[in-house]
Amino acid sequence: MLNPCRLCDAKCCKDHVITVTSFDVLRIIGKTGKKPSEFTELRTANLLNSDNDTIIECYKNKLRYEYVLALKSHPCYFLKDNLCTIHEFAPLGCRVYPHNDRGRVGARALCPTIAKLLFMIKKPDIMVGEYLRYFNEYKRIVAKWNKKHGTKEDCLEFLLEESKTSDI
Numbered sequence: 373m374l375n376p377c378r379l380c381d382a383k384c385c386k387d388h389v390i391t392v393t394s395f396d397v398l399r400i401i402g403k404t405g406k407k408p409s410e411f412t413e414l415r416t417a418n419l420l421n422s423d424n425d426t427i428i429e430c431y432k433n434k435l436r437y438e439y440v441l442a443l444k445s446h447p448c449y450f451l452k453d454n455l456c457t458i459h460e461f462a463p464l465g466c467r468v469y470p471h472n473d474r475g476r477v478g479a480r481a482l483c484p485t486i487a488k489l490l491f492m493i494k495k496p497d498i499m500v501g502e503y504l505r506y507f508n509e510y511k512r513i514v515a516k517w518n519k520k521h522g523t524k525e526d527c528l529e530f531l532l533e534e535s536k537t538s539d540i
């Protein structure tokens with residue numbers, strides 16, 4: 373079947389800011405050998421952020437709300453010639469896109485209309501349930517971190533260590 377993304381110039385990888393979970397980071401490190409600092413960053417959380425449960429709180433001089441992101445810059449670090457170079461192990465949020473958490477193509481997805489129609493036939497690369505299972509576990513780990521009142525420097529290591537020992 374035609375890959376719907378062939379009909380597009382990777383708009384989602386250029387226009388969206390992608391939240392990655394610590395599970396995504398571990399998987400990408402394992403497959404690419406890259407350091408997390410090469411492809412992730414903690415960014416000040418956007419007030420319009422729709423999911424408060426992934427906001428990371430770091431303390432030092434003042435309270436800060438931040439997000440772990442896959443993007444060092446736009447377009448995405450892993451985008452080459454308008455294609456994802458890590459497609460098979462990309463962040464689960466990327467692999468499920470443009471489907472929403474019920475497996476339907478999201479109304480606000482950036483895909484061209486014809487690509488959206490093809491995505492209605494084509495299933496996501498991973499099961500939506502699997503994506504949600506990891507995402508919910510990530511939220512649990514973030515909540516645990518937020519109770520620690522830790523600093524920005526210690527945050528990623530904590531998230532990664534918790535993910536390594538998670539039952540998931």
Ligand code: SF4
Nearest residue numbers: 377380382384483487
């Ligand atoms: S998922 Fe949609 S917006 Fe992203 S590259 Fe494919 S067609 Fe384009």
Ligand code: SF4
Nearest residue numbers: 385448450451456466
């Ligand atoms: S990881 Fe791949 S799919 Fe996700 S934003 Fe980057 S290039 Fe696009």
